[in-house]
């Protein structure tokens with residue numbers, strides 16, 4: 102049933118939905134019609150049998166000391182039909198003497214003493230018949246008695262009549278159903294027109310047209326569909342807009358250092374002194390470092406977007422933090438920053454590991470790059486009932502800003518940021534926290550010095 106309706110045209114499906122029950126109703130009424138045709142045919146047949154039995158019964162007389170009967174042709178003409186049915190009759194006295202007719206027409210098995218007449222099925226010379234037994238009172242000099250008049254007829258004309266009655270009912274009802282189907286088809290086509298027009302409008306839209314569709318062109322019940330399409334397009338518009346802005350900003354961020362490097366290379370080519378040339382090339386090297394950091398961060402951002410919709414998994418954050426901090430120690434030593442890990446308990450969280458790695462390493466990296474020589478960065482993990490609080494806090498110079506929230510904007514760097522850096526790290530962290538249904542807070546530590554980032558992540 103599901104298959105029958107699944108991918109076909111909506112119009113056809115609707116028609117089937119209406120027509121199948123209607124066909125069910127039709128067969129039911131045809132079944133009733135068959136019953137009523139059969140009853141009607143029986144009634145007519147019985148009327149004929151009764152009429153002919155009466156004609157015969159009227160001819161039964163007591164004459165010359167015995168009961169006699171003459172069967173008039175009119176009694177049998179009643180049965181004249183195209184079907185050439187066989188007719189048999191038998192008149193008999195109550196004591197079983199045949200007055201006239203065929204002895205082999207059987208008498209009903211039930212006693213008709215209590216009835217005036219009754220109908221019964223009978224076999225006559227290998228033919229099935231329907232027969233009537235009629236009791237006719239008759240007055241004789243010895244008193245009143247009665248005779249039994251039996252008349253039987255084969256069933257050809259009765260069956261033909263039943264078939265005709267049924268056929269007529271079938272033709273009438275099938276006609277009604279066909280007319281209904283036609284009208285329903287027209288009705289459905291008409292009602293579907295706005296929907297099909299909407300489909301055309303959706304299909305013919307250029308890819309960059311994301312304006313909402315007018316829901317008033319379709320019926321009330323379809324408004325939610327149009328609204329759903331519109332809201333989907335609004336979200337698309339937002340994503341497209343964000344990507345466009347991001348691309349513009351990224352291009353801008355890359356253009357400036359490229360121009361600077363170009364100048365530096367031109368300068369080094371022109372420089373006569375070896376030392377000048379080396380300085381210029383060293384500056385180009387620094388510029389390249391910055392650009393490769395920016396490229397890595399851009400790739401990280403793209404990865405975050407890709408993983409966005411994958412389902413979270415359980416990860417032990419303590420092991421992961423220890424590993425990342427461990428591998429960052431040499432760079433921290435270089436920069437003169439001490440790293441302290443405060444994570445005594447296992448800290449399970451529901452996050453894609455890749456995202457978590459990106460989040461932790463960006464915050465640790467920031468402490469190493471921006472806290473300044475002599476600072477200490479404390480990386481702590483505090484598991485709570487259904488969440489884990491992760492903090493990276495340092496006592497360095499701080500970002501030199503009063504408003505910390507804007508540091509999570511893309512390409513945003515602090516007032517006294519270290520020389521290299523793309524300004525993407527905290528925006529990646531914020532995005533990951535959002536994807537993981539966590540919460541990021543940037544703050545100035547209680548000591549009033551340095552910088553703190555606090556991320557609350559959901560536990561399993």
Ligand SMILES: Nc1ncnc2c1ncn2[C@@H]1O[C@H](COP(=O)(O)OP(=O)(O)OP(=O)(O)O)[C@@H](O)[C@H]1O
Nearest residue numbers: 467471499500514515518522523524525526527552
């Ligand atoms: N621990 C910190 N101490 C002081 N300032 C910080 C600290 N962490 C971040 N900042 C400030 O916030 C700014 C934004 O940080 P973010 O990580 O987004 O960019 P970035 O570190 O400059 O570049 P990158 O994308 O390479 O990480 C930094 O430029 C810096 O000014």
Ligand SMILES: [Mg+2]
Nearest residue numbers: 466467526527
């Ligand atoms: Mg950073």
